[in-house]
Amino acid sequence: MEKEQHPHIVRYRTYVYVLIALLFMTLTSVAVTHIYLGPYTVATALLLATLKSTLVLLIFMHLKFDKKFYSYMVAGVFLLLTSVIIITFLDYLYR
Amino acid sequence: MSETVLQHNQVSYLEYQGRFKGLFAWIFSTDHKRIGLLYLYSMLVLFSVAATLGLLMKIELIAPGKTIMDAQTYNSFFTLHGITMIFLIVVPGLPAVFGNFFLPIMIGAKDVAFPKLNLLSWWIYILGALVVLSSQFIGDGPPDTGWTFYAPYSFRTGTNMLPAVTGAFILGFSSIATGLNFIVTIHRMRAPGMAWMKMPLFPWALYGTAWIQVLATPIVGVTLLMIVLERTLQIGFFDPALGGDPILYQHLFWIYSHPAVYIMILPAMGVISEIIPTFARKTIFGYKAIVVSTLAIAFVGYFVWGHHMFTSGMSGTALYTFSILTFLVAIPSAIKIFNWVATLHKASIDIQTPFLWALCFLFVFMIGGLSGMVLGALSANVHLHDTAFVVAHFHFIVFGGTGFAFFGALHYWYPKMFGRMYDKGWANIGLAIFFTGFNTLYLPMFYLGMIGMPRRYYDYVEEFHGPNIVSSFGAMLMIAGLIIIITNLIRSARKGEIAEADPWKGKTLEWSIASPPTLENFDEIPVVTKQPYDYE
Numbered sequence: 001m002e003k004e005q006h007p008h009i010v011r012y013r014t015y016v017y018v019l020i021a022l023l024f025m026t027l028t029s030v031a032v033t034h035i036y037l038g039p040y041t042v043a044t045a046l047l048l049a050t051l052k053s054t055l056v057l058l059i060f061m062h063l064k065f066d067k068k069f070y071s072y073m074v075a076g077v078f079l080l081l082t083s084v085i086i087i088t089f090l091d092y093l094y095r
Numbered sequence: 096m097s098e099t100v101l102q103h104n105q106v107s108y109l110e111y112q113g114r115f116k117g118l119f120a121w122i123f124s125t126d127h128k129r130i131g132l133l134y135l136y137s138m139l140v141l142f143s144v145a146a147t148l149g150l151l152m153k154i155e156l157i158a159p160g161k162t163i164m165d166a167q168t169y170n171s172f173f174t175l176h177g178i179t180m181i182f183l184i185v186v187p188g189l190p191a192v193f194g195n196f197f198l199p200i201m202i203g204a205k206d207v208a209f210p211k212l213n214l215l216s217w218w219i220y221i222l223g224a225l226v227v228l229s230s231q232f233i234g235d236g237p238p239d240t241g242w243t244f245y246a247p248y249s250f251r252t253g254t255n256m257l258p259a260v261t262g263a264f265i266l267g268f269s270s271i272a273t274g275l276n277f278i279v280t281i282h283r284m285r286a287p288g289m290a291w292m293k294m295p296l297f298p299w300a301l302y303g304t305a306w307i308q309v310l311a312t313p314i315v316g317v318t319l320l321m322i323v324l325e326r327t328l329q330i331g332f333f334d335p336a337l338g339g340d341p342i343l344y345q346h347l348f349w350i351y352s353h354p355a356v357y358i359m360i361l362p363a364m365g366v367i368s369e370i371i372p373t374f375a376r377k378t379i380f381g382y383k384a385i386v387v388s389t390l391a392i393a394f395v396g397y398f399v400w401g402h403h404m405f406t407s408g409m410s411g412t413a414l415y416t417f418s419i420l421t422f423l424v425a426i427p428s429a430i431k432i433f434n435w436v437a438t439l440h441k442a443s444i445d446i447q448t449p450f451l452w453a454l455c456f457l458f459v460f461m462i463g464g465l466s467g468m469v470l471g472a473l474s475a476n477v478h479l480h481d482t483a484f485v486v487a488h489f490h491f492i493v494f495g496g497t498g499f500a501f502f503g504a505l506h507y508w509y510p511k512m513f514g515r516m517y518d519k520g521w522a523n524i525g526l527a528i529f530f531t532g533f534n535t536l537y538l539p540m541f542y543l544g545m546i547g548m549p550r551r552y553y554d555y556v557e558e559f560h561g562p563n564i565v566s567s568f569g570a571m572l573m574i575a576g577l578i579i580i581i582t583n584l585i586r587s588a589r590k591g592e593i594a595e596a597d598p599w600k601g602k603t604l605e606w607s608i609a610s611p612p613t614l615e616n617f618d619e620i621p622v623v624t625k626q627p628y629d630y631e
Contacts, residue, residue, distance in 0.1 A: 077310060080397060087398055087416065088346050094410035 008065045018059045025052050039093070046085070050078075105613035107514065125210035128612060131196030132512070133217050138184050138192065139581070141224065145179035146574065148172045153536070153570035156563050159555050169553035170239035171254070175231060177242025182263050183224050185497050186355055189362035190273060190308070191220070193504050194301045196512060198277060200605045201295050203286025203623060205615045208279040212272050219269040227262030230255045241551060243352070244319070246333035246344035250326040257326065260319045267316040270358075274308025277301050286604070288623035292383065295603045295627040299386050300365025303393035307354045307361075311397070315351030318344065342407050349400035357396040359493055361389060363500030364431055367453050370507050371435050372628040373601045374450035375442035379628045381434040388427035395424045405476040414473055421471035428464055432457065447599065448522040452503030455530050459499060463491030466541065481551075484544020487537045495533065502526075502580065509584065510594030514611040517587035525583060529576025535569025603627050 029048040037044055058064040063071055105111075108128045115123050121133060152172050155162045164172070195213065199206050207213050231237045234255035240248050244263075249256055281302050285294065321332045322344075331337030333344040372379040379385065401409060401417030409417075435457065444450070466488040469475050479485060510516050539562035544550075548559045555563065597606040604623075608616055 080310065084350055084397060087401075087413075088350075090416055091342070091346070091401070091409045091413035094412040095408075 008062075010059065010062075010065075014059065018055050021055060022052055105615060105618070107609065107611040108614050109514070109611050111614045123214070125206075125214050126614060127195050127199050127206050127210065127213060128512075130213050130217055131192050131194075134187065134191040134195065134220070137217075137221065137224070138188060141179055141183050145176050145184065146577065148176040148179075150570050150574050152176065153567040155553055156555070157567040158563075159557060159560060161553070164553070166553045167236075167239065170551070171231075171237035173551055174238050174241055174259075178227055178238075178259060178263065180493075181242050181355075182266050183220075183227065185359045185493055187220065187266075187270060187273070188359070188497060188501055189366065189504065190277065190301055190304055190358075191216075192501075193297075193366070193508065194273070194277060194304075194362065197508060197605055198280060198298055198301055199284070200608065200612060200616050201298050201603055202281065202284060202289060203604055203617065203621045204280065204284040205617065205620075207276050208283055209276050213276055216269045216272040216276070219265060219272070223262045223264075223266035223269060225262075226258050226265055230258035230262065233258065243348060244322055245348075246322070246325070246339075246341040247335065249322050249344075250334065257323060260322050264316055264319040264323075267312045267319075270308045270312050274305035274312070277305040278309065281305075286621050286623050292386070293623055293626055296368035296379070296382070296385055296389075297362070297365035299389055300361045300368070303389045304358050304361045307358050307393055307396070311351045311354040311358075314347060315355075318347040318351070321347070342404070342409065345404050345407055346400070349403045350397075353400035353403065354393075354396045356492070357392055359497045361392060363456070363497045364389070366500040366504040366507070367435060367456055368431075369601075369603065370449050370453040370503055371438050372630065373507075373599050374445050374447055374453075375438050376445065376600070376630050377438055377442040377628075378626070378630050379434065380437035380440075381430070382626070382628070384430055385434050388430040391427040392424060395420065395427070399424050402471055402476070405473060406480045418471060418473050422468070425464065425468060425471075432461065432464075445599075448517075448519055448526065449503050449507035449599070451523065451526055452499055452506055455526065456496065456499040456503060459491050459495030459533065463488060463495050466491065479544055481549055482544035483540040483548045483550055486550045487540035487544060490537050490540075495537075502529075505584065507599070508605070509587075510598050511605055511610050511612070513588045513591070514594055515587055515589075515591035516594045516598065517583050517591050521579060521583040525576050525579035527576070529573055529580060532569050532571070532573025532576050536566050536573050537569070539563070539566040539569070602629055 025048050029045060032044055032048075033041075057074060063074060108126055111126075113120060113124065121129055124130065124133075151163065152169065155164050155169055195207070234257075236254045238252070238254045238256050238259040240252060240254075240256065244256070244260060249260070281294075281298060321330075324330050325332050325334060325339075329337060331339045333339040333341050335341060368379060368385055399417060399421045401413055402421045405414060405417075435453075466484070470479060470485065470488055506517070506522060543559055543562050543566070546558065548555055594610050596608065596610045598610075599606070602625075604621060605612075607621070
């Protein structure tokens with residue numbers, strides 16, 4: 001168990017940068033609602049949300065420093081949700 | 096798997112006295128077996144309420160027009176019946192009761208990975224149940240939308256929606272926590288020597304189920320929260336008047352609720368995979384095929400939700416896609432059926448009550464599955480959508496599948512759980528009456544649906560009268576069977592004969608320990624050297 005974990009210390013400065021990036025993207029996601037993007041509105045919102053959650057997963061939840069196995073599991077979940085969203089849009093895009 | 100009964104130098108989990116006494120020794124226990132029984136007792140109480148509501152609905156339908164209740168009461172009855180049966184009994188049922196009790200034992204562990212989280216799951220479950228039930232007694236009258244809370248009705252109805260939706264939202268956390276606990280337990284706590292392909296099939300089924308619980312439940316949680324926000328803040332997610340899309344609600348709801356059908360049915364298939372080799376005295380046919388089909392059902396089950404929405408106005412492309420995907424999911428289900436039947440071929444079958452439950456499961460599940468194929472076909476679905484045919488289909492799957500497996504599991508593992516044997520004669524009589532009642536209740540509903548009787552109506556035209564009388568009579572017969580079955584089990588918990596450690600000559604690890612099990616299940620963690628169903 002001990003051997004599986006890689007000791008690491010994330011600098012406070014990194015956390016602050018991530019926090020700023022998250023706040024910036026939150027404000028951006030609010031701001032883009034004022035711009036008419038037609039069918040790309042949802043895609044933009046999803047893209048920003050994905051970037052934000054990726055940052056949280058990698059840095060705040062330490063996925064970046066964990067075993068690769070966990071990254072693969074998370075990637076699998078992302079893939080599953082992406083497939084679900086794509087299938088949902090088979091309805092909206094072809095209606 | 097293990098051939099000797101391990102010596103035990105601890106008291107049984109039923110006799111163990113910890114920090115607390117009496118009721119507190121149960122509701123604050125972190126022992127996975129006691130938590131399993133807490134769920135069992137809670138569900139039996141809730142099941143008796145929901146089954147009574149179902150019976151009253153069938154009595155209402157025994158004749159056209161008002162019989163014993165008015166339309167609004169009927170609407171609230173089928174809503175509470177659905178919410179209770181689905182969210183409080185069938186979804187958590189097998190994993191929470193038998194998963195909690197037997198998963199650690201079957202993989203050779205002393206408990207689940209997070210015992211405190213396990214207890215918290217039960218408390219959240221009880222909180223969710225109380226909030227759901229409170230919707231009946233406070234505010235503006237019982238909810239009347241059906242268990243699906245379809246938009247736009249769910250945010251326009253004047254009835255007491257918020258507690259019902261909030262309760263279902265809370266219950267999701269219990270489901271996620273249990274799923275997470277099981278995934279970690281299976282990954283980290285299998286006994287030495289128990290490679291993945293030496294794990295019994297019930298834990299395998301729980302593993303597939305747990306992934307669905309963890310990944311799909313948050314979606315319905317968010318969706319229900321959106322209903323709350325829509326009702327309270329009029330945001331416009333689903334309300335067309337505010338620019339929302341009510342079909343989006345159906346997508347989001349069924350993205351969870353169809354995989355939830357596999358949360359219900361996969362553990363049931365796991366139970367049947369345990370019962371059949373034990374009583375066939377034979378290694379299960381196609382172990383690996385069953386494992387792969389379990390995972391395939393869990394995976395493909397994510398992509399078929401749209402077959403609940405064929406008449407909603409979805410695009411043609413989506414309709415074809417969902418119809419094809421729906422047919423795909425039948426393949427792994429059929430693989431399991433063929434494997435179970437092949438296991439029985441030329442077997443030395445010992446016909447006991449749990450085995451009879453498994454046989455009945457095969458019969459009703461086949462009808463449920465094949466009628467699902469009818470509904471998966473676009474053309475037939477347009478005709479049958481929202482008719483009694485659909486009600487018959489899902490009761491054959493959910494009650495016939497999960498319900499029969501639940502009672503099968505209860506009769507299979509009962510001597511292990513309570514250390515006593517039930518009266519087998521009464522158990523078989525109860526099953527015979529229950530099985531006859533079940534088919535008398537639901538088979539006429541296939542016919543009623545085909546001739547056009549809509550679901551969720553308290554009234555109908557005269558042409559539907561005859562089959563409805565038969566169906567209502569079946570409901571009464573089925574409840575009579577249930578009363579016999581449950582009375583026999585309750586009575587036998589105290590007065591039944593003392594059970595042997597391995598009354599069925601099973602091979603999986605739970606049959607190698609004392610009945611009832613000791614607090615920590617094993618004095619020493621076993622070393623697994625054989626396949627789980629090694630009867631050769």
